Amino acid sequence: MHSGEASIRDSFTNARPELDWLPYPNFNQDNLRGTIDETSPEGEPGVGVLDNKNVGGFAALSYAATTSLSDFYLETWIYAQVARGEKGPLNGIAFRIDTVSGNFYRVATQLMGSEPALSLAYVGKETNHYPEYLARWKGAEIPGGAPQSSGWQKIAISVQDGKAEIYWNETKLPGGPFPIDRVQSGYIGVYANFVGGLGHAETKVDGLRVWPRK
Secondary structure (H helix, E strand, O other): OOOOOOOEEEOOHHHOOOOOEEEOOOOOOOOOEEEEOOOOOOOOOEEEEEEOOOOOOOOEEEEEOOOOEOEEEEEEEEEEOEOOOOOEEEEEEEEEEEOOOOEEEEEEEEEOOOOOEEEEEEEEHHHOOOOEEEEEEEHHHOOOOOOOOOEEEEEEEEEEOOEEEEEEOOEEOOOOOEEOOOOOOEEEEEEEEEEOOOOOOEEEEEEEEEEEEO
16 A cells, blocks of 8 residues: 555564564553564564553553654554454554653454454543544444454554544545544554453554655
8 A cells, every 4th residue: 555665664573573662651561572473474473462461451552662753654464353252352553652641542453242343542641541432343344344263454554634544454444534633643552452351462463564754
């Protein structure tokens, strides 16, 4: 969906992150690290992984310490976990992360229960850390339908002029563009949470590419 080399990128080759990843200061200091996963969609088994083990079951967020971004195009592989019960992990990509005010946007998979969904939400101190949904996609609104088993999916986020479009496996999700003007700029990050109580969640990513826009 984008040409030219991305100026911000991480493939976690040999399980070594290429970017400088830091724990989000308003959560529990969980941080993204490199690991080996033979299922990696890039063919080389290094991937990035963030889990919520530090305190045991709360939200985790790690961000790449690049320049703060306002407008950009991002694409990445994300390992979307499917759970059969009403509780389960949430896997996401966060953007416009403001580490000072403690607010951010995130695109996440919530593939559990009777209504598995994708969502775009605003989260942070302003919302008491509960998501304020800008959009939720369920059933036939998800291109190809909701995944029936855990696996790698491609997510893309296009942000320009205070609005965002979201792509799932290279198909634009309906309803956009969505206003995201409550945070003007911020960092890119990886998000993991457990929905329905306390529990283990981890988000794996690979092939992260970001093209900043002027």
